[in-house]
Amino acid sequence: MVHTDLPSEDQRPARRKPESLAKLKKAARKLFVERGYHATRPQDIAREAGLGHGTFYLHFPDKRACFLSFVEDARQELDEHIRARVDQGQPLQTLIANTLAGIFEYSQNHPGVLNAAMTDEIVIDAEGVQATPLLQRWGADWAEFVRAAVARGEVSVDYDLDIIGQAILGAIHQAGSEGFRSGRKREDVVNNLTRFLVRALKNK
C-alpha cells in the first residue's frame, strides 16, 4: 500500500519559506564567491535558487543584507569547524597547527568562501556600517588566543598583542590565499605557517 499524498522528496516548486531562504543563501554564496559582490545581482541569486526575483526581497531587505548574512554564516561555520577540531588543553604548537589545519580544511571544503566573505566593507557600500570587518575580528581573536598562551606561560615575549594578533591573521590569510592559488598542499602550508608562528611567539 502506498501513500499517494506523501510529498516528501517531491520536485514541486515547494512553498515553504525556510526552504526558499536556504536556497537563496546557497545561491548567494555560490555567486558571491564566483563573481564577487558587484557582479552578482539579486536577480541572479534568485534565478540560481530557482525562484522569482521578487522572492529575494521576501527574505532580505536588500542586496547588502544578503551579503552580510553570507559573511556572518561563513564566520559561524568556520568558528564551529575550528571549535570541533581543536582541544584547548594542548601545547601551543599543537594548538596552532590544529587551528590552521581547521581553517585550511574549511577553506578547501568551501573554496573561495573565506576570501569572498572578507571583502572589505568599503566595497559593499560606502555608507553602510558593517559592525567590524571580518579580518579585524579574527585578528582580535588571535590576539586573545595569544594572550591566553601568555597567561599559561607558553609565550613570554613582550609584544603589543593587538598588533601581533592582526599580524598573525594577516600572515595566515595571505599565505593561505596564495598558497592554494599556487597549488600547494595543505599540509605544507599548515606546516610552514605553524613553524613560522611558533618561532615568532616562543621566547628563545
Next chain:
Amino acid sequence: MVHTDLPSEDQRPARRKPESLAKLKKAARKLFVERGYHATRPQDIAREAGLGHGTFYLHFPDKRACFLSFVEDARQELDEHIRARVDQGQPLQTLIANTLAGIFEYSQNHPGVLNAAMTDEIVIDAEGVQATPLLQRWGADWAEFVRAAVARGEVSVDYDLDIIGQAILGAIHQAGSEGFRSGRKREDVVNNLTRFLVRALKNK
C-alpha cells in the same frame, strides 16, 4: 644655446597634455582612496582635476585602466621610497626594521593609498585580468628578500619561502592597516612587527 628639453613655462599656446594627465592622476588617486573604485566615476575624476569629462578618455581608454595606472604608480613610488631608505648591506634585523619603517612612512605620507591600491582585482572587473595582484607581487618580493638572507647565511630555517614571503607580506599589511586604524604610533608597529618577523626567521 637653446633648451629644447625644457617645455615648462613655454610660450606656445596648446600642447600640455602631460599636465592634464598629471591632474587626472592626482584626482584619481584622491578619489579612489577616499571613495573606492566603484563609488568613483570618471566624471568625478575629471571634475576634481578641473577638466571636462571627455578629457578623461583622452588619457585613459577606460576607468579600469585609470585605476590600474594608479596602482602601478603607487607600487613604483613605494619601491623607490624603500630603495632610497634601505641599504642592502645591513644585518637582517636592521634591514627588516628599515624596510618596515619605509613602508609605514610612505603609508603615513600617503594615507589610504596602499590599501586602495591593493583592492582585489575581482572588485574591479570580474572579467578583467590584472597581471598579478599587488599583494601577491609584494609577497614574492619578500620571498626574494628572505632568500637573499638565507644565501648570506643570516636565516637558516627550512621554510618554503614562497609561502613565508606571502605570510610576511600578509602580517605587515594587516598589522599595518589595523595598527594605524586603531591610532597606534608608527614606531610601535614597526618595532613589534620587526621583532615578530626576526624571531620567526632567525633560527635561534
Next chain:
Amino acid sequence: MVHTDLPSEDQRPARRKPESLAKLKKAARKLFVERGYHATRPQDIAREAGLGHGTFYLHFPDKRACFLSFVEDARQELDEHIRARVDQGQPLQTLIANTLAGIFEYSQNHPGVLNAAMTDEIVIDAEGVQATPLLQRWGADWAEFVRAAVARGEVSVDYDLDIIGQAILGAIHQAGSEGFRSGRKREDVVNNLTRFLVRALKNK
C-alpha cells in the same frame, strides 16, 4: 418557518465573510485617508484588517474596486448624515446653513474622508472610467437643490444652474478644506459660507 436571511450571531463556525469585508473596508478607509491611493497597498489594507493578503481578493476584484467602494460608502454616509439633519421645508438660508453644518460635521467626525474620496479619477487609473466623479455628482445635487428653491420662489436669479451648482460645491469644498486646515472653527466656516452663498443666490 425558518429565517434564511438572519445570519447575524449564528453559531456555525465558519461563514463570517461579511465580518471580514467590514474589517477590510474600515482598514481601507483608514489607509486611503492617511496615505492616499497610491501609497496604500492591498497588502497593507489586509494587514491593517488583521487578515491575510489573499483575503483582500476574496472581497474585492482589485485595488481600484476597493477604492471605489470606499468612495461610494462615504457618499452614502454623507447623504444620510445630511438627510437626517436637514428639514426640506425650511427657508433657503436655514436650509443652506443646516446642510453646510451637516457636511462639516461629518467632515469633522470623519477627518480626511471627504478629501480622500474626492481624489480625481485620473489619479486612480488612467484607463479606468469612474462613473461620475464625486465632485461632479455633488455639484449636480446642488444644482437640483437650487432649482427646487427657484421653483419655490426663494431664488429668482437667472443663473445657468448647472454651472452654479458646481460653483457652490467648489466653494464649499475648497473653503472647507482650507478652513479646517488652517484651524478655523466649524461655525465660522459655516457662517461665512452660508452668508456668501445666500447673498449670491438671493436676488437682492
Next chain:
Amino acid sequence: MVHTDLPSEDQRPARRKPESLAKLKKAARKLFVERGYHATRPQDIAREAGLGHGTFYLHFPDKRACFLSFVEDARQELDEHIRARVDQGQPLQTLIANTLAGIFEYSQNHPGVLNAAMTDEIVIDAEGVQATPLLQRWGADWAEFVRAAVARGEVSVDYDLDIIGQAILGAIHQAGSEGFRSGRKREDVVNNLTRFLVRALKNK
C-alpha cells in the same frame, strides 16, 4: 557664394542644453496633462521630447522635480496672462469678469494644464514638501484681491476673507472644470460666475 557651414534652421539632433530643457518641459506638460503624474514615466517624457532617457536626469534631479517645475511654469504663465489682461483700476464687476475671462481663456488655450497642475501634493509624494498647494495659493490671492476691494469701499460685507478667498477660488475651479467638461461656452461660464461672485460680495 553660399556658406555651407551655416547651421541655422538645421534639423540635426542639436546639442544645446536649453533646447533640450525646453523640449523636455513641453513633453512633460503634454504627458502630465494627458495621463497624470503617476502614469507618466521620465522615460516617456524623454522619448516624447525625442531624447534619450538619461537626458531627463541632466535637467531634473527626479520626476517629482520635473512635475513641480511644470506646476510652477503653469502658475507663472497664468499669472502673466491675467496681469496682461486686467487693469486694476476698474470697478469690481469688470475686474472679476476680466480676471475670469483671463483664467478661462488660458484654460482653453492650454487645455487640462490648470487641472493637472493642481494635482494635490499627496498624489505626488507623501514625503515631499511642496511649499503650498497651488489651489491654496490662488485662494490666498483671491483673498487679497477682495481685501483690496474692501479697502476701496467696493465691498462692505463682513467676511472672514481667508475663507471667502478659498471659496471663490473653489467656485471658479469647479465651475470651470465642469463647465468646460460639459461643453459650455466660455462667455456663459464667465458670465454666470461673475454675477454669482459679484452678488456674493456686493453688500446690497
Next chain:
DNA sequence: AATGAATGAGCCTTCATTCAT
C-alpha cells in the same frame, strides 16, 4: 473562507562612454 509565499512586469535612476563642436 482564509492564507501568505511566490511572481515578474515595470518603475526610477545611475553611469561608463561617445561624439559633435
Next chain:
DNA sequence: TATGAATGAAGGCTCATTCAT
C-alpha cells in the same frame, strides 16, 4: 586638445495579483 550634452544598457527594488495549501 578639450569639452560636456547625450545616450541607453543595466541595476536595485516595489507591488498588484495569483494560487497551492
